[in-house]
Amino acid sequence: xxxxxxxxQAAVFAGVTIKTVRxxxxxxxxxxxxRDSSGYRRYGPDALLRLVRVRTLAAAGVPLAEIGPLLDAAxxxxxxxxxxxxxxxxERIEELTARRATLHRLADTDRTLLPDRAVALLSRLxxxxxxxxxxxxxxxxxxxxxxxxxxxxxxxxxxxxxxVDGGQQRHAASARLSALIDAKLRAAGVDPPG
Numbered sequence: 001x002x003x004x005x006x007x008x009q010a011a012v013f014a015g016v017t018i019k020t021v022r023x024x025x026x027x028x029x030x031x032x033x034x035r036d037s038s039g040y041r042r043y044g045p046d047a048l049l050r051l052v053r054v055r056t057l058a059a060a061g062v063p064l065a066e067i068g069p070l071l072d073a074a075x076x077x078x079x080x081x082x083x084x085x086x087x088x089x090x091e092r093i094e095e096l097t098a099r100r101a102t103l104h105r106l107a108d109t110d111r112t113l114l115p116d117r118a119v120a121l122l123s124r125l126x127x128x129x130x131x132x133x134x135x136x137x138x139x140x141x142x143x144x145x146x147x148x149x150x151x152x153x154x155x156x157x158x159x160x161x162x163x164v165d166g167g168q169q170r171h172a173a174s175a176r177l178s179a180l181i182d183a184k185l186r187a188a189g190v191d192p193p194g
Contacts, residue, residue, distance in 0.1 A: 004042030
C-alpha cells in the first residue's frame, strides 16, 4: 500500500520544481518525510497542504523567513497573517494599476503631462470654438503650471471649470432668449435681424 506520493509527484501537484521542494526542506519550511520500503520519501496530505501553503505564500510575496512562523502560528494568528498578506497584495495591485495607467497615458502627450480633468477642459475649450493656437498655448501654460504648482493646480482647474461652465450657461441662456425673441418677432410678422 502506498502511504503518499513521491517528491516529483508532490512538486507537480504543488506547481513547483523538485529543486524548490528541496529548497523549502533545506530552509525548514517543510520536513522531509520518512522513506518507504523502496527508499522513496512519501508525501502525505498534510505535507502536501503545507507545500501548497508555502508555495502560495511565497508567490504572494511573503518572505521565506516569515512563512514558517506564519504557518506554525495558532489559527487566529494565521488568519490575521493572511489578512495582512491580502492587504499588502491589494496595495501592490493598486500601485501596479496606477503604473499601468501611466504607461497607457504615454501614447497621448496631453495625458502624459496633464491630468484627465485638464485634458477634458482643453477639449471643451476647442468645442466652444476657442482657436487652436489659443488652446495649444493654454496647454503649454498648464503643463508648466502643473509642474510648478503641484496639487494647487487642481484648485486652479476647478476655477477654470467654473468659468467655462458659467460661460456655457450664459451662452445657452442667451441663445434661448434670442430664439424666443425671434419666435415672437416671426409671430408678429416681422423678420428677425441677421
